[in-house]
Amino acid sequence: MPREPILRIRSIAEKPMQRLGVLRPRHLPAFLGIGAQKSGTTWLHARLREHPSIYLPEEKEQHYFDWNFHRPLADYARVFRPAGERLAGEITPGYAILSEERIHFIAAVMPRVRIIYLMRDPVERAWSQVVMNAVEIGDEDPTAIDDATWLRRLGDPRVRRRGDHAAVLDAWSRRVPADRIMIGWFEEIAEAPADLLGRVHDFLGVERRTPVDSGVVRPGLRVPMPPGVRAGLVEMLHPELAALAERYEGRCRDWYERWCG
16 A cells, blocks of 8 residues: 555544544644744744754744644654754644644643744735735736725635634633743834844743844735725724734734724
């Protein structure tokens, strides 16, 4: 029998025991960066790879718990074997919107895992994601896309879920204690990158190190948002903006006042 079907069968057989917290392979990561998409995770990956006490794979997004869950957990753990005594982690923004079942699995196999989540203004984040999909990936001319098409894409559930920070944090908080979840802010990367990175180092329990390069690694394309799209998007995201402002105040209140005040 070819190797791939054997691996799938092995994975299916092992997963129930792993959900019970047994048959855990060695070398699983100690922390995960779960997003949000288009919120500075590429910057975070690059900065953490500079630290001598932290190990992240060269490839930023492993996508085990979303795209590659059919493979054995030991295959995923093997990625972190080179860490040695260093603190191992990985960053995959897609993990932010994992199902409750997958989050439960992660908590079972990595009971001490720490979670890092970077938040960004939901309006700017959604626009950045849709522009990336259309222009950078789809090679479309943004001037040829009408407002209705932009708004349809912005309203896609996959886009909405990735920017619903309160829902993401609620889902993860049901399985991971609050003291093992850190929230950072996209704006800090431009305003105070060393301070943000220092807080991440403290959260992970490693010595603070000054970043070698403080800039945003992938700023993305700057495509102006048409006024009609802006109005429609703000109306669409009003519930998320209001919920964040009520819960977190500070920057989230600023987002709400900027778009809805």
